[in-house]
Amino acid sequence: MATHLDDEEDLEKLKTWWKDNWVGLVAGLVIGFGAIGGWEGYKHWRDGRAEAASQMFEELKKNLEASKTEDADKIVATLKADFSHTPYAAAAALTAAQREVQAAKYDEASANLAWVVEHSSDDGLVQVARLRHARVLLAQGKPDDAMKALGDEAGSFSSLAEELRGDIQLAKGDRKAARSAYEKALAAAESGATNKTLLQQKLDDLAEVNPS
Known part of the structure:
Protein backbone atom coordinates (compact mmCIF):
# COMPACT_ATOMS: atom_id res chain seq x y z
CA MET A 1 0.00 0.00 0.00
CA ALA A 2 1.37 3.42 -0.97
CA THR A 3 2.44 5.71 1.80
CA HIS A 4 0.14 8.67 1.05
CA LEU A 5 -2.67 6.89 -0.87
CA ASP A 6 -2.58 9.55 -3.58
CA ASP A 7 -4.45 7.76 -6.32
CA GLU A 8 -7.87 6.21 -6.57
CA GLU A 9 -6.57 2.66 -6.93
CA ASP A 10 -4.77 2.78 -3.61
CA LEU A 11 -7.78 4.37 -1.95
CA GLU A 12 -10.03 1.58 -3.21
CA LYS A 13 -7.53 -1.01 -1.97
CA LEU A 14 -7.60 0.59 1.48
CA LYS A 15 -11.40 0.62 1.55
CA THR A 16 -11.52 -3.03 0.51
CA TRP A 17 -8.90 -4.05 3.08
CA TRP A 18 -10.73 -2.20 5.84
CA LYS A 19 -14.05 -3.78 4.86
CA ASP A 20 -12.53 -7.26 4.99
CA ASN A 21 -10.46 -6.81 8.14
CA TRP A 22 -12.06 -4.23 10.43
CA VAL A 23 -13.73 -6.85 12.63
CA GLY A 24 -10.46 -8.64 13.33
CA LEU A 25 -8.60 -5.38 13.83
CA VAL A 26 -11.08 -4.02 16.35
CA ALA A 27 -11.29 -7.39 18.10
CA GLY A 28 -7.49 -7.47 18.33
CA LEU A 29 -7.42 -4.03 19.89
CA VAL A 30 -10.12 -4.99 22.39
CA ILE A 31 -8.29 -8.18 23.32
CA GLY A 32 -5.02 -6.27 23.58
CA PHE A 33 -6.43 -3.65 25.91
CA GLY A 34 -8.29 -6.34 27.80
CA ALA A 35 -5.06 -8.26 28.28
CA ILE A 36 -3.37 -5.15 29.64
CA GLY A 37 -6.25 -4.55 32.03
CA GLY A 38 -6.30 -8.22 32.99
CA TRP A 39 -2.57 -8.22 33.71
CA GLU A 40 -2.86 -5.12 35.89
CA GLY A 41 -5.76 -6.70 37.72
CA TYR A 42 -3.83 -9.90 38.21
CA LYS A 43 -0.82 -8.02 39.60
CA HIS A 44 -3.08 -6.16 42.02
CA TRP A 45 -4.67 -9.43 43.14
CA ARG A 46 -1.27 -11.16 43.46
CA ASP A 47 0.24 -8.29 45.44
CA GLY A 48 -2.76 -8.25 47.74
CA ARG A 49 -2.44 -11.96 48.45
CA ALA A 50 1.27 -11.63 49.09
CA GLU A 51 0.60 -8.84 51.57
CA ALA A 52 -2.05 -10.93 53.33
CA ALA A 53 0.30 -13.92 53.48
CA SER A 54 3.07 -11.71 54.86
CA GLN A 55 0.82 -10.46 57.65
CA MET A 56 -0.23 -14.01 58.49
CA PHE A 57 3.39 -15.10 58.68
CA GLU A 58 4.10 -12.27 61.14
CA GLU A 59 1.15 -13.48 63.22
CA LEU A 60 2.59 -16.99 63.10
CA LYS A 61 5.88 -15.79 64.57
CA LYS A 62 4.08 -13.89 67.33
CA ASN A 63 2.03 -16.95 68.23
CA LEU A 64 5.12 -19.13 68.36
CA GLU A 65 6.90 -16.62 70.58
CA ALA A 66 3.87 -16.68 72.88
CA SER A 67 3.78 -20.51 72.77
CA LYS A 68 0.30 -20.44 71.21
CA THR A 69 0.92 -23.59 69.25
CA GLU A 70 -2.69 -24.30 68.30
CA ASP A 71 -3.13 -20.83 66.82
CA ALA A 72 0.20 -21.19 65.05
CA ASP A 73 -0.83 -24.53 63.55
CA LYS A 74 -4.04 -22.98 62.21
CA ILE A 75 -2.08 -20.22 60.49
CA VAL A 76 0.31 -22.72 58.93
CA ALA A 77 -2.64 -24.77 57.65
CA THR A 78 -4.30 -21.66 56.18
CA LEU A 79 -1.12 -20.50 54.46
CA LYS A 80 -0.59 -23.94 52.94
CA ALA A 81 -4.20 -24.23 51.81
CA ASP A 82 -4.93 -20.71 50.55
CA PHE A 83 -1.52 -19.15 49.85
CA SER A 84 0.48 -22.14 48.68
CA HIS A 85 2.25 -20.27 45.86
CA THR A 86 3.68 -17.58 48.13
CA PRO A 87 7.09 -18.00 49.80
CA TYR A 88 5.38 -17.40 53.16
CA ALA A 89 3.56 -20.73 52.94
CA ALA A 90 6.83 -22.59 52.41
CA ALA A 91 8.53 -20.60 55.18
CA ALA A 92 5.65 -21.39 57.53
CA ALA A 93 5.87 -25.11 56.75
CA LEU A 94 9.64 -25.05 57.37
CA THR A 95 9.09 -23.24 60.66
CA ALA A 96 6.46 -25.75 61.72
CA ALA A 97 8.74 -28.65 60.79
CA GLN A 98 11.57 -27.23 62.88
CA ARG A 99 9.28 -27.00 65.90
CA GLU A 100 7.99 -30.52 65.30
CA VAL A 101 11.50 -31.96 65.12
CA GLN A 102 12.32 -30.32 68.44
CA ALA A 103 9.23 -32.02 69.88
CA ALA A 104 10.24 -35.35 68.27
CA LYS A 105 7.12 -35.27 66.08
CA TYR A 106 8.98 -36.65 63.13
CA ASP A 107 6.00 -37.77 61.05
CA GLU A 108 4.45 -34.29 61.20
CA ALA A 109 7.78 -32.68 60.37
CA SER A 110 8.29 -35.05 57.46
CA ALA A 111 4.87 -34.14 56.05
CA ASN A 112 5.56 -30.40 56.23
CA LEU A 113 8.97 -30.74 54.61
CA ALA A 114 7.61 -32.92 51.82
CA TRP A 115 4.94 -30.27 51.23
CA VAL A 116 7.59 -27.60 50.71
CA VAL A 117 9.45 -29.77 48.20
CA GLU A 118 6.26 -30.38 46.25
CA HIS A 119 4.73 -26.89 46.33
CA SER A 120 7.45 -24.25 46.67
CA SER A 121 8.66 -22.46 43.54
CA ASP A 122 11.79 -21.20 45.34
CA ASP A 123 14.75 -23.48 44.53
CA GLY A 124 16.58 -22.46 47.69
CA LEU A 125 13.67 -23.33 49.97
CA VAL A 126 13.16 -26.60 48.13
CA GLN A 127 16.79 -27.61 48.65
CA VAL A 128 16.64 -26.69 52.34
CA ALA A 129 13.48 -28.76 52.70
CA ARG A 130 15.10 -31.72 50.91
CA LEU A 131 18.07 -31.68 53.27
CA ARG A 132 15.91 -31.40 56.38
CA HIS A 133 13.50 -34.05 55.17
CA ALA A 134 16.33 -36.48 54.56
CA ARG A 135 17.74 -35.77 58.03
CA VAL A 136 14.36 -36.41 59.63
CA LEU A 137 13.97 -39.71 57.80
CA LEU A 138 17.49 -40.73 58.77
CA ALA A 139 16.70 -39.91 62.41
CA GLN A 140 13.69 -42.22 62.09
CA GLY A 141 15.95 -45.05 60.99
CA LYS A 142 14.83 -44.91 57.34
CA PRO A 143 18.09 -44.54 55.37
CA ASP A 144 16.64 -45.68 52.05
CA ASP A 145 13.79 -43.18 52.30
CA ALA A 146 16.28 -40.53 53.37
CA MET A 147 18.43 -41.15 50.28
CA LYS A 148 15.36 -40.91 48.06
CA ALA A 149 14.26 -37.65 49.70
CA LEU A 150 17.74 -36.18 49.31
CA GLY A 151 17.68 -36.64 45.54
Whole structure:
Protein backbone atom coordinates (compact mmCIF):
# COMPACT_ATOMS: atom_id res chain seq x y z
CA MET A 1 0.00 0.00 0.00
CA ALA A 2 1.37 3.42 -0.97
CA THR A 3 2.44 5.71 1.80
CA HIS A 4 0.14 8.67 1.05
CA LEU A 5 -2.67 6.89 -0.87
CA ASP A 6 -2.58 9.55 -3.58
CA ASP A 7 -4.45 7.76 -6.32
CA GLU A 8 -7.87 6.21 -6.57
CA GLU A 9 -6.57 2.66 -6.93
CA ASP A 10 -4.77 2.78 -3.61
CA LEU A 11 -7.78 4.37 -1.95
CA GLU A 12 -10.03 1.58 -3.21
CA LYS A 13 -7.53 -1.01 -1.97
CA LEU A 14 -7.60 0.59 1.48
CA LYS A 15 -11.40 0.62 1.55
CA THR A 16 -11.52 -3.03 0.51
CA TRP A 17 -8.90 -4.05 3.08
CA TRP A 18 -10.73 -2.20 5.84
CA LYS A 19 -14.05 -3.78 4.86
CA ASP A 20 -12.53 -7.26 4.99
CA ASN A 21 -10.46 -6.81 8.14
CA TRP A 22 -12.06 -4.23 10.43
CA VAL A 23 -13.73 -6.85 12.63
CA GLY A 24 -10.46 -8.64 13.33
CA LEU A 25 -8.60 -5.38 13.83
CA VAL A 26 -11.08 -4.02 16.35
CA ALA A 27 -11.29 -7.39 18.10
CA GLY A 28 -7.49 -7.47 18.33
CA LEU A 29 -7.42 -4.03 19.89
CA VAL A 30 -10.12 -4.99 22.39
CA ILE A 31 -8.29 -8.18 23.32
CA GLY A 32 -5.02 -6.27 23.58
CA PHE A 33 -6.43 -3.65 25.91
CA GLY A 34 -8.29 -6.34 27.80
CA ALA A 35 -5.06 -8.26 28.28
CA ILE A 36 -3.37 -5.15 29.64
CA GLY A 37 -6.25 -4.55 32.03
CA GLY A 38 -6.30 -8.22 32.99
CA TRP A 39 -2.57 -8.22 33.71
CA GLU A 40 -2.86 -5.12 35.89
CA GLY A 41 -5.76 -6.70 37.72
CA TYR A 42 -3.83 -9.90 38.21
CA LYS A 43 -0.82 -8.02 39.60
CA HIS A 44 -3.08 -6.16 42.02
CA TRP A 45 -4.67 -9.43 43.14
CA ARG A 46 -1.27 -11.16 43.46
CA ASP A 47 0.24 -8.29 45.44
CA GLY A 48 -2.76 -8.25 47.74
CA ARG A 49 -2.44 -11.96 48.45
CA ALA A 50 1.27 -11.63 49.09
CA GLU A 51 0.60 -8.84 51.57
CA ALA A 52 -2.05 -10.93 53.33
CA ALA A 53 0.30 -13.92 53.48
CA SER A 54 3.07 -11.71 54.86
CA GLN A 55 0.82 -10.46 57.65
CA MET A 56 -0.23 -14.01 58.49
CA PHE A 57 3.39 -15.10 58.68
CA GLU A 58 4.10 -12.27 61.14
CA GLU A 59 1.15 -13.48 63.22
CA LEU A 60 2.59 -16.99 63.10
CA LYS A 61 5.88 -15.79 64.57
CA LYS A 62 4.08 -13.89 67.33
CA ASN A 63 2.03 -16.95 68.23
CA LEU A 64 5.12 -19.13 68.36
CA GLU A 65 6.90 -16.62 70.58
CA ALA A 66 3.87 -16.68 72.88
CA SER A 67 3.78 -20.51 72.77
CA LYS A 68 0.30 -20.44 71.21
CA THR A 69 0.92 -23.59 69.25
CA GLU A 70 -2.69 -24.30 68.30
CA ASP A 71 -3.13 -20.83 66.82
CA ALA A 72 0.20 -21.19 65.05
CA ASP A 73 -0.83 -24.53 63.55
CA LYS A 74 -4.04 -22.98 62.21
CA ILE A 75 -2.08 -20.22 60.49
CA VAL A 76 0.31 -22.72 58.93
CA ALA A 77 -2.64 -24.77 57.65
CA THR A 78 -4.30 -21.66 56.18
CA LEU A 79 -1.12 -20.50 54.46
CA LYS A 80 -0.59 -23.94 52.94
CA ALA A 81 -4.20 -24.23 51.81
CA ASP A 82 -4.93 -20.71 50.55
CA PHE A 83 -1.52 -19.15 49.85
CA SER A 84 0.48 -22.14 48.68
CA HIS A 85 2.25 -20.27 45.86
CA THR A 86 3.68 -17.58 48.13
CA PRO A 87 7.09 -18.00 49.80
CA TYR A 88 5.38 -17.40 53.16
CA ALA A 89 3.56 -20.73 52.94
CA ALA A 90 6.83 -22.59 52.41
CA ALA A 91 8.53 -20.60 55.18
CA ALA A 92 5.65 -21.39 57.53
CA ALA A 93 5.87 -25.11 56.75
CA LEU A 94 9.64 -25.05 57.37
CA THR A 95 9.09 -23.24 60.66
CA ALA A 96 6.46 -25.75 61.72
CA ALA A 97 8.74 -28.65 60.79
CA GLN A 98 11.57 -27.23 62.88
CA ARG A 99 9.28 -27.00 65.90
CA GLU A 100 7.99 -30.52 65.30
CA VAL A 101 11.50 -31.96 65.12
CA GLN A 102 12.32 -30.32 68.44
CA ALA A 103 9.23 -32.02 69.88
CA ALA A 104 10.24 -35.35 68.27
CA LYS A 105 7.12 -35.27 66.08
CA TYR A 106 8.98 -36.65 63.13
CA ASP A 107 6.00 -37.77 61.05
CA GLU A 108 4.45 -34.29 61.20
CA ALA A 109 7.78 -32.68 60.37
CA SER A 110 8.29 -35.05 57.46
CA ALA A 111 4.87 -34.14 56.05
CA ASN A 112 5.56 -30.40 56.23
CA LEU A 113 8.97 -30.74 54.61
CA ALA A 114 7.61 -32.92 51.82
CA TRP A 115 4.94 -30.27 51.23
CA VAL A 116 7.59 -27.60 50.71
CA VAL A 117 9.45 -29.77 48.20
CA GLU A 118 6.26 -30.38 46.25
CA HIS A 119 4.73 -26.89 46.33
CA SER A 120 7.45 -24.25 46.67
CA SER A 121 8.66 -22.46 43.54
CA ASP A 122 11.79 -21.20 45.34
CA ASP A 123 14.75 -23.48 44.53
CA GLY A 124 16.58 -22.46 47.69
CA LEU A 125 13.67 -23.33 49.97
CA VAL A 126 13.16 -26.60 48.13
CA GLN A 127 16.79 -27.61 48.65
CA VAL A 128 16.64 -26.69 52.34
CA ALA A 129 13.48 -28.76 52.70
CA ARG A 130 15.10 -31.72 50.91
CA LEU A 131 18.07 -31.68 53.27
CA ARG A 132 15.91 -31.40 56.38
CA HIS A 133 13.50 -34.05 55.17
CA ALA A 134 16.33 -36.48 54.56
CA ARG A 135 17.74 -35.77 58.03
CA VAL A 136 14.36 -36.41 59.63
CA LEU A 137 13.97 -39.71 57.80
CA LEU A 138 17.49 -40.73 58.77
CA ALA A 139 16.70 -39.91 62.41
CA GLN A 140 13.69 -42.22 62.09
CA GLY A 141 15.95 -45.05 60.99
CA LYS A 142 14.83 -44.91 57.34
CA PRO A 143 18.09 -44.54 55.37
CA ASP A 144 16.64 -45.68 52.05
CA ASP A 145 13.79 -43.18 52.30
CA ALA A 146 16.28 -40.53 53.37
CA MET A 147 18.43 -41.15 50.28
CA LYS A 148 15.36 -40.91 48.06
CA ALA A 149 14.26 -37.65 49.70
CA LEU A 150 17.74 -36.18 49.31
CA GLY A 151 17.68 -36.64 45.54
CA ASP A 152 20.53 -35.99 43.12
CA GLU A 153 20.45 -32.23 42.59
CA ALA A 154 21.52 -29.97 45.46
CA GLY A 155 22.51 -26.74 43.74
CA SER A 156 24.48 -24.45 46.03
CA PHE A 157 23.96 -26.91 48.90
CA SER A 158 26.08 -29.63 47.29
CA SER A 159 28.58 -29.85 50.14
CA LEU A 160 25.88 -30.30 52.79
CA ALA A 161 24.02 -32.75 50.57
CA GLU A 162 27.11 -34.91 49.99
CA GLU A 163 27.89 -34.87 53.70
CA LEU A 164 24.38 -36.05 54.46
CA ARG A 165 24.68 -38.65 51.70
CA GLY A 166 27.78 -39.92 53.49
CA ASP A 167 25.89 -40.09 56.79
CA ILE A 168 23.14 -42.09 55.12
CA GLN A 169 25.61 -44.50 53.51
CA LEU A 170 27.35 -44.95 56.84
CA ALA A 171 24.00 -45.72 58.49
CA LYS A 172 23.46 -48.36 55.79
CA GLY A 173 26.86 -49.88 56.59
CA ASP A 174 28.56 -48.85 53.34
CA ARG A 175 31.72 -47.23 54.69
CA LYS A 176 33.40 -46.97 51.29
CA ALA A 177 30.45 -45.09 49.78
CA ALA A 178 30.32 -42.90 52.88
CA ARG A 179 33.97 -41.96 52.53
CA SER A 180 33.50 -41.14 48.84
CA ALA A 181 30.58 -38.86 49.68
CA TYR A 182 32.53 -37.11 52.45
CA GLU A 183 35.42 -36.49 50.06
CA LYS A 184 33.02 -34.91 47.54
CA ALA A 185 31.50 -32.82 50.33
CA LEU A 186 34.91 -31.58 51.43
CA ALA A 187 35.89 -30.72 47.86
CA ALA A 188 32.64 -28.78 47.34
CA ALA A 189 32.84 -26.93 50.67
CA GLU A 190 33.59 -23.24 50.37
CA SER A 191 36.52 -21.67 52.14
CA GLY A 192 35.61 -21.08 55.76
CA ALA A 193 32.57 -23.39 55.63
CA THR A 194 31.50 -24.45 59.11
CA ASN A 195 31.23 -28.12 58.17
CA LYS A 196 34.81 -28.53 56.91
CA THR A 197 36.26 -29.47 60.29
CA LEU A 198 33.55 -32.04 60.93
CA LEU A 199 33.96 -33.44 57.44
CA GLN A 200 37.67 -33.92 57.96
CA GLN A 201 36.96 -35.68 61.24
CA LYS A 202 34.50 -38.00 59.53
CA LEU A 203 37.08 -38.79 56.86
CA ASP A 204 39.73 -39.44 59.50
CA ASP A 205 37.38 -41.89 61.20
CA LEU A 206 37.16 -43.77 57.90
CA ALA A 207 40.85 -43.49 57.03
CA GLU A 208 41.33 -47.23 56.97
CA VAL A 209 38.76 -47.58 54.19
CA ASN A 210 40.29 -47.88 50.74
CA PRO A 211 38.01 -45.93 48.35
CA SER A 212 39.20 -47.94 45.38
